[in-house]
Amino acid sequence: MSSQASVQERTKSGARSRFTWPEVVGLVARLVLGGALLVAGALKIGSPIVAARAVQAYQILPFEVAAYVGYALPVLEIIVGLLLVIGLFTRPMALVGLLLMVAFIIGIASAWARGLSIDCGCFGGGGTIGATETKYPQEIARDALFALCGLWLVVRPSSLFSLDRRLAGPTA
Amino acid sequence: MSTPAPATGSPRVKALLGALIALLLLVGVGGALVVGNRGQQAPAPEAGTYAVPAAATSPSGGLLVNRDASASAPTIDIYLDFQCPWCKRFHDTLDPGLTKLMSAKSAKVVLHLKTFLDSGDNDSSARVARAAACAADAGRLWQFQDAAFAGQPAQEGTGFTDAQIQQFAATAGITGESAATWKTCVADGRYSGYIEAVEAQSTRDGIRGTPTYRIAGKDADLTQVLPQDGPPNPQAFFAQVPAARS
Numbered sequence: 300m301s302s303q304a305s306v307q308e309r310t311k312s313g314a315r316s317r318f319t320w321p322e323v324v325g326l327v328a329r330l331v332l333g334g335a336l337l338v339a340g341a342l343k344i345g346s347p348i349v350a351a352r353a354v355q356a357y358q359i360l361p362f363e364v365a366a367y368v369g370y371a372l373p374v375l376e377i378i379v380g381l382l383l384v385i386g387l388f389t390r391p392m393a394l395v396g397l398l399l400m401v402a403f404i405i406g407i408a409s410a411w412a413r414g415l416s417i418d419c420g421c422f423g424g425g426g427t428i429g430a431t432e433t434k435y436p437q438e439i440a441r442d443a444l445f446a447l448c449g450l451w452l453v454v455r456p457s458s459l460f461s462l463d464r465r466l467a468g469p470t471a
Numbered sequence: 472m473s474t475p476a477p478a479t480g481s482p483r484v485k486a487l488l489g490a491l492i493a494l495l496l497l498v499g500v501g502g503a504l505v506v507g508n509r510g511q512q513a514p515a516p517e518a519g520t521y522a523v524p525a526a527a528t529s530p531s532g533g534l535l536v537n538r539d540a541s542a543s544a545p546t547i548d549i550y551l552d553f554q555c556p557w558c559k560r561f562h563d564t565l566d567p568g569l570t571k572l573m574s575a576k577s578a579k580v581v582l583h584l585k586t587f588l589d590s591g592d593n594d595s596s597a598r599v600a601r602a603a604a605c606a607a608d609a610g611r612l613w614q615f616q617d618a619a620f621a622g623q624p625a626q627e628g629t630g631f632t633d634a635q636i637q638q639f640a641a642t643a644g645i646t647g648e649s650a651a652t653w654k655t656c657v658a659d660g661r662y663s664g665y666i667e668a669v670e671a672q673s674t675r676d677g678i679r680g681t682p683t684y685r686i687a688g689k690d691a692d693l694t695q696v697l698p699q700d701g702p703p704n705p706q707a708f709f710a711q712v713p714a715a716r717s
Contacts, residue, residue, distance in 0.1 A: 346590040347507035355679045362677060370507030374499040378492065388489065416694050417680065426680030428557050430694045466481040466488075 318459050325458025328448035332396050333383025340376030342423040353425025356417040357406050386461025397449030400442045411435040521664025526607040531672035533581035534607045540579040545713050548581045548685040550678045553599040553619045554588040556627050558682040562620045564703040586670050595630030600666045602636045605656035614643035
């Protein structure tokens, strides 16, 4: 592959092998975080009103502002998710993904702490649900996992099969 | 190989791609805001341009179920969407108590029939809501909503067929002449404007999800009604209704 040269250039220990384990982890992190964002955005983009209600249900942002966040979020998630999956602009996109996940965790934790009964609306749906059906711990754990993927990629954006790698090209 | 990458190489490609993506993001988010905003504003027909059921408390208000309630009785506003599974759960839990309150004339029950779960090809919430408004004309709204919730599909988003909606009316006891009137009302889409107005009004009223129950204008606390562990606890709701306290 034409990327061998840049592998050597970009990694400390991978001079001899084609890839290093951290790069495999990077690939997995990209696919997990990117895939999750992509799916979450795709499931919500068809019903903007529902997405707006889901954000409003958190009762954090002003009603109107929350609606706009609901409209815009799916688009952002799809674009960032797609870029992560193909590995283009990995570090900045991972940073955006990480910040999104941190924001989601804060939102869910806040709803939990205030005793609201809502669905996180992460993958569509959302809004008020019965107290028995809330899944705050699971939702937070899941988003924390995604955040971890983001953090990894911010620290080590280099990963296998990324377009970043390809574009860096044979420079040696 | 040992020469530096040509000037036309990857840094420029990447910068170009970056600009392209930034543009895409801008257009995409902008487009989403415009589309979302239009969806928000579209259902707000001007009062006076559409038919309003006699049971409606105002041109964009809910439908009063029991007009014979005593004047001093507190109002219980229920914001629901017939496609919303949690509306059904709460309905099933609270319906007997609400029925009892109404037969004692000690609460006014007002249904706000929301349609926000409609999207794309699915217009079931609006069709059922319009049919329910027609059922209110026949004085059978309460029975109709019971039938509609009983007939809610197990899978959210499946929606209702027209035949099912017709069945709800029959189950609600709309028969004979009133059945003919109901059918005309539904076929004419008489209350489509009204139902749109109700949806828009509920947003202005700050309804953040369904179901929302308001007792005398204040959001009821629903958190204890369907507890994590243990059976449904309707008393947690009715304890908040002033008239129900003895």
